[in-house]
Amino acid sequence: MLRRSLFKLLIASACIAAxxxxxxxxxxxxxxxxxxxxxxxTNGQIEVIEFFSYGCPHCAAFDPKLTKWRAxxxxxxxxxxxxxxxxxxxxAALGRLYLTLNAMGLSDKYDSKxxxxxxxxxxxxxxxxVRNDWLTKEGIDVKKFNDTWRSFGIETAARRADQMAETYRVQGxxxxxxxGKYVPSDSGVKGEEAGHSRVLVNSEQLVAKARAEKPKK
Known part of the structure; x- marks a missing residue:
């Protein structure tokens, strides 16, 4: 887990999964x-939220497994x-980078990059x-990106993300x-890769549970 007060001490250790x-x-x-x-x-759907940061090395390690799980x-x-x-x-800047790419419909394509x-x-x-140079290298319209980055919509989305992190009591x-109810953990499994795998196995069961709890049409 990556905690606010322990960020520098724990940057080399595992970020949380709850x-x-x-x-x-x-x-x-x-x-x-x-x-x-x-x-x-809503409408019988099951919402799965990942709280993350591009700056977190453990989120980076988790991403390939999560991408396969999502699919x-x-x-x-x-x-x-x-x-x-x-x-x-x-x-905060990396979060805005995600929000801007997402608003442009590019986040799924470029998250791993x-x-x-x-x-x-x-x-x-x-x-x-540095970001503009990277955008150019990746073939992303820099002007459109920066116009979106500075937009009221992205400013609102950034504030909303901060509010959600507080509401959901995200500590890592x-x-x-x-x-909206269940926070999967690694059940004390040792090792980051094994822990990430356990989180997703547990998430699979939680999705099934949430599905079973939905009102029948």
């Missing part, structure tokens, strides 16, 4: 209940990403000049929330 629930899962071990619960998916979900599962900053200007740029190429994409990332 906790799961389901038919065979144990509360407090495999998952936690979000308190208070938040609105989940295997049913049509009733709606996935959303919410960037968090924990008050760090660098992470941003993670690679930050964590493998060590690019400071929170810096405008990556953190998944299933249908």
């Amino acid at each position: 906790a799961p629930l389901s038919f065979a899962l144990d509360a407090g071990k495999d998952y936690n209940l979000l308190q208070p619960a938040q609105p989940g998916g 295997a979900q049913g049509k009733d599962v709606v996935f959303k990403r919410v960037p968090v900053s924990f008050g760090r200007p660098e992470w 941003v993670f690679d740029g930050v964590h493998k190429e060590y690019l400071k994409l929170n810096d405008e000049k 990332v990556p953190m998944l929330v299933i249908d």
Whole structure:
């Protein structure tokens, strides 16, 4: 887990993933209940939210597994990403980068490239000049991107993301929330890769549980 007060001490250790629930899962071990619960998916849909940051190395490590997991979900599962900053200007800028790409319909295509740029190429994409050079290299319209970045819509989305992180009591990332109620964890598994796999196994059961709890039409 990456906590605000311990960020510098824990940057090399695992960021959080919180906790799961389901038919065979144990509360407090495999998952936690979000308190208070938040609105989940509507019209029979199951909402899965990932709180994350492009700046978090553990979010970068989690992303390939999460991408495969997302692709295997049913049509009733709606996935959303919410960037968090924990008050760090660098992470706030990276969060705005995500929100801008998402508003342009480019986030799914470029998420992994941003993670690679930050964590493998060590690019400071929170810096405008570095970011513009990267955008040009990737063939993204720099003017359109920057116009979107500075728009009222992105400013509103950034404030909304910060508010959601507070409302959902996000203490570390990556953190998944299933249908506004269930926060899957790694059940104490040792090792980041194994922990990420366990989170997604538990998430699968939580999605099934949330589906079973939906009112029958």
